[in-house]
Every structure is written in C-alpha cells, then in structure tokens.
Amino acid sequence: MNLPIDFITRTGGLLGEGQFAALREALAKEPPVSIRMNRLKTDAVPAGGHQVPWCGSGYYLASRPTFTFDPLFHAGCYYVQEASSMFLEQVLTQYVHEPVVMLDLCAAPGGKSTLARSVLPEGSLLVANEVMRNRVQVLAENVTKWGHPGTVVLNNDPADFVPLGELFDVILTDVPCSGEGMFRKDPVAVEEWSVENVTLCWQRQRRIVRDIWHCLKPGGLLVYSTCTYNREENEDNVAWISEELGAEVLPVEVQSGWNISGNLAGKDFPVYRFLPHRTEGEGLFMTVLRKSGESVPGVSLHRRKEKKAKGKEKAPVLPKEVKGWLVSSGQYAWTMEQNRVVAFPLLYQSVYEMLQAxxxxxxxxxxVAEVKGKDLIPSQALAMSVARDETAFPSVEVSYEQAIAYLRKEAVVLSADVPRGYLLIRYKGAALGFVKNIGNRANNLYPQEWRIRSGYLPEQVSLVVR
Known part of the structure; x- marks a missing residue:
C-alpha cells in the first residue's frame, strides 16, 4: 500500500515510530471479516466463527462467504459489519437502561443503527437519518430487513433537526471523516486523502455537532465517532465539544485483553481508539459525552401525546383483517398513508407526527399492506417484521435454489398441495417475502429494487449458517 507522505509523517508522529511501523505492517494484511447476528430472528452461530469480544452477537468469520447468495443475509438474520464499530454496544448497554428516543444522525448504510436497535431497552424509539439521497434507500432497506417496528428512517440535513428542540435522549454522530481507518479496505480513501481534506473534515464535523446539539436533552448522551486516526478529527474535536458546548466526557468500561488504545493527544479525557495492529478490525475512534443539565425522561413526550389523543376521535378507515397481521396490534397507531397501511408504536405517535410535519x-x-383497488397486498416490510403474527399467513419452506430464484424476483414453482392466496416464503425457517399463489403459478412479490441482480451462481457457495 502506497501511503501518502503527509499521512506517514503525521500518523508516525501521533503513534510513535514503533507503533506506526506495526500499523503499517497490519495495513498490508487482509482485513478480518465480521458479522452481527440478529437475535430477534435467529439463534444460529456462524460456522467456524469466533466472537467479537465487545459485542455479544458479533462474530469474526474464518473466510468471506458469498453474502449476495446467502438467503439468510437477505432475510435480515445477520448484518455484515466492521467489528470495531460494534463497540457501540458497550456504550449503550453501560449507559442506557431505560427506554429512550435515540437519533443516529449519519446512519447509512445502517450498521450502527441496527446494532443500536438490537441493544436499546425495549420500548425505545430509534430514528435513523441519512442526508445523502443516494444512500438513504440502502439505509431504509437494511433497517426494514432488521425488522424492529420501533424505527423511523429520515432523509434530512443535520440543520433541519433544530426546530424539533430537545427531542432526543441519545444522539450518535458517526460523522463523515477522512477515512484513514478504512485504508486497508478502500483504496479510494487512500487516493483522496490529503491534509486539506482532514481540515475540511474536522470543520464539517464541528458544524454537524453544533447543529444537532440543540436537539439533545439536558443530561442526554452524544456518542461521537469517526473511522480515522488523526487527532484533529478525534481528540481535538472532543475537546472542542466539551469546552464550547459544555459536555462531560464519560468513561466506558473496557477489558485490557481487548487492546483498545486510549487518548493519543495528551488530553485527560477518555476516548477509545481501535488500531488494526492492536485490535482485530479496522480503525475506529469513539467517545461518549453527556450534555450538562438534568432531564426528566418521557414527561414532555407523554403530555404531548395525551393532548393530541383528545382531538383525534375518528380513525381512518382500515381494512378489517389488517390488524390481525401484527402481534399486539393494540400497541400501534394505525394509519392510511396514501394507499399504504402503516402501524407505528402508539407510545411515540406524537413524535412520529412531529417528524412527518x-x-x-x-x-x-x-x-403492513398496500391497497390496490379491492386488493389488500401484504408488504415486504411486514414479511421482514419481527412484530408479524406468525399465524396470519400460511408459509412454505423452499430449497436453496428456489430461495435464490425468489430473491432474483424470478418465477417460483410451488407444489400443487400448497394453499392459494398470499403465502410467506421461508428458507431455513426465515421469512424472505410474499408470493400470491393463484394455482398455475405464484406471483413473486419481492421488491424489484431489492432483487439480486447477478445472473450467475458461484460454483462454490459459502454460507454463514450451514
């Protein structure tokens, strides 16, 4: 790897000669492959894997499987995520013990969002935002496949959040950065690196944090992270947040065997650095800060909800059978949005209305469904949801070959004894989506934009769960 001279000089000065030599040697090696299992959908353990120490559902894999051709990947049974990023689990489990409203501000493609949704206390709401329109659809797909109903996906600039006020208990700012920690995986990051870009990045990062700071409740947590090494985007920005915005930097308990590095800039506050020559993963920087002041969790939210509920006597007309498609349907607010039936956690309906406005x-x-004329079509999001009532639709287990054909949105041939109507397609018990069986054929309802586009099948297919 041909590293930029300025990067060598700067990073060598930060780490010291010996540590930088070890880092450079590590960057010449193949990066590890890691995934995180979705425990709401599967109890499976990856074949030949070993656990990521700081994440209970994270695993390193012995080799890189063919994820594109693994139906369980498309079913949301696991997420391919860099192991260092899974450290977010430690931050959330150590500091968040009651239901919260959390914002993941720069969320695409969705790794930290799906992790947060997995470890937040039940009854929490996760809002995942992505400013780039060409990336937000990938975020929405991954969040939908993860299947938890307590989520919202937005496409907004950080400055757009200011009118919402102090809405969030936790905000994750995984800010855009110079990407030094991804050099091993992304040659483009090496080519685009420059000292000037580092300067642009730390300035942009401060603007992002300043814009969103007003939306964090007093006493709330800001998780700040980058995938870069330099001090300007890391320790220097944390010092600025602490001094300029009045935040307390909090410690996270870690084990010595994890080999996580600390503050490299001579500061006296705790930060957590993942360096590829010390930890098994890519470069990551993370720290957690608390906004000054005290908050009373949930009070303003519940008062606003009660006021709005009095003025909403008439519910929209919904097809009668649709509420039977979710477990505990009374815990949701049911709405018709254009021709779509949407169920949203009732506790946070006022937050949802504010976000919609x-x-x-x-x-x-x-x-839950789409209404087309007289037809009520169950949606792909319903198939992916862990809130779906398992008794609502008959299902049919398919072979690997049938599953791949279905995920390519090809015709699926079912046996003559399966019932007609809407059927849930399963592979190894995991839901992939719906078909409408009309007897002589089954209409494939898998989303066109999600389909496997590759027309070939590798001779050797390696799967995460065998």
Missing amino acids: QMRVVCAGVQ
Whole structure:
C-alpha cells in the first residue's frame, strides 16, 4: 500500500515510530471479516466463527462467504459489519437502561443503527437519518430487513433537526471523516486523502455537532465517532465539544485483553481508539459525552401525546383483517398513508407526527399492506417484521435454489398441495417475502429494487449458517 507522505509523517508522529511501523505492517494484511447476528430472528452461530469480544452477537468469520447468495443475509438474520464499530454496544448497554428516543444522525448504510436497535431497552424509539439521497434507500432497506417496528428512517440535513428542540435522549454522530481507518479496505480513501481534506473534515464535523446539539436533552448522551486516526478529527474535536458546548466526557468500561488504545493527544479525557495492529478490525475512534443539565425522561413526550389523543376521535378507515397481521396490534397507531397501511408504536405517535410535519420521512414503523383497488397486498416490510403474527399467513419452506430464484424476483414453482392466496416464503425457517399463489403459478412479490441482480451462481457457495 502506497501511503501518502503527509499521512506517514503525521500518523508516525501521533503513534510513535514503533507503533506506526506495526500499523503499517497490519495495513498490508487482509482485513478480518465480521458479522452481527440478529437475535430477534435467529439463534444460529456462524460456522467456524469466533466472537467479537465487545459485542455479544458479533462474530469474526474464518473466510468471506458469498453474502449476495446467502438467503439468510437477505432475510435480515445477520448484518455484515466492521467489528470495531460494534463497540457501540458497550456504550449503550453501560449507559442506557431505560427506554429512550435515540437519533443516529449519519446512519447509512445502517450498521450502527441496527446494532443500536438490537441493544436499546425495549420500548425505545430509534430514528435513523441519512442526508445523502443516494444512500438513504440502502439505509431504509437494511433497517426494514432488521425488522424492529420501533424505527423511523429520515432523509434530512443535520440543520433541519433544530426546530424539533430537545427531542432526543441519545444522539450518535458517526460523522463523515477522512477515512484513514478504512485504508486497508478502500483504496479510494487512500487516493483522496490529503491534509486539506482532514481540515475540511474536522470543520464539517464541528458544524454537524453544533447543529444537532440543540436537539439533545439536558443530561442526554452524544456518542461521537469517526473511522480515522488523526487527532484533529478525534481528540481535538472532543475537546472542542466539551469546552464550547459544555459536555462531560464519560468513561466506558473496557477489558485490557481487548487492546483498545486510549487518548493519543495528551488530553485527560477518555476516548477509545481501535488500531488494526492492536485490535482485530479496522480503525475506529469513539467517545461518549453527556450534555450538562438534568432531564426528566418521557414527561414532555407523554403530555404531548395525551393532548393530541383528545382531538383525534375518528380513525381512518382500515381494512378489517389488517390488524390481525401484527402481534399486539393494540400497541400501534394505525394509519392510511396514501394507499399504504402503516402501524407505528402508539407510545411515540406524537413524535412520529412531529417528524412527518417537519422532516422527510422515508419509512417508519411497519408498512403492513398496500391497497390496490379491492386488493389488500401484504408488504415486504411486514414479511421482514419481527412484530408479524406468525399465524396470519400460511408459509412454505423452499430449497436453496428456489430461495435464490425468489430473491432474483424470478418465477417460483410451488407444489400443487400448497394453499392459494398470499403465502410467506421461508428458507431455513426465515421469512424472505410474499408470493400470491393463484394455482398455475405464484406471483413473486419481492421488491424489484431489492432483487439480486447477478445472473450467475458461484460454483462454490459459502454460507454463514450451514
């Protein structure tokens, strides 16, 4: 790897000669492959894997499987995520013990969002935002496949959040950075690196944090992270947040065997650095800060909800059978949005209405069905949802070959004894989506934009769960 001279000089000065030599040697090696299992959908353990020490559901794999051709990947049974990023689990489990409203501000493609959704206390709401329109659909797809109903996906600039006020208990700012920690995986990051870009990045990062700071409740947590090494985007920015915005930097308990590095800039506050020559993963920087002041969790939210509920006597007309498609359907607010039936956690309906009024909502809760004329078509989001009532639709288990054909949105041939109507397609017990069986054929309802586009099948297919 041909590293930029300025990067060598700067990073060598930060780490010291011996540590930088070890880092450079590590960057010449193949990066590890890691995934995180979705425990709401599977109890499986990857074949030949070993656990990521700081994440209970994270695993390193012995080799890189063919994820594109693994139906369980498309079913949301696991997420391919860099192991260092899974450290977010430690931050959230050590500091968040009651239901919260959390914002993942720069969320695409969705690794930290799906992790957060897995470890937040039940009854929490996760809002995942992505400013780039060409990336937000990938975020929405991954969040939908993860299947938890307590989520909202937005497409907004950080400055757009200011009118919402102090809405969030936790905000994750995994800010855009110079990407030094991804050099081993991304040759483009090496080519685009420059000292000037580092300067642009730390300035942009401060603007992002300043814009969103007003939306964090007093006493709330800001998790700040980058995938870069330099001090300007890391320790120097944390010092600025602490001094300029009045935040307390909090410690996270770690084990010595994890080999996580600390503050490299001579500061006296705790930070957590993942360096590839010390930890098994890519470069990551993370720290957690608390906003000054005290908050009373949930009070303003519940008062606003009660006021709005009095003025909403008439519910929209919904098809009668649709509420039977979710478990505990009474815990959701049911709405018709254009021709779609959406179920959203009732506890946070007032938050959802506020977001709808002021933000660009891409998806939220569970899109349960689509109404087309007289037809009520169960949605892909319903198939993916862990809130779906397992008795609502008959299902049919398919072979690997049938599953791949289905995921390519090809015709699926079912046996003559399966019932007609809407059927849930399963592979190894995991739901892939719906078909409408009309007897002589089954209409494939898998989303066109999600389909496997590759027309070939590798001779050797390696799967995570065998």
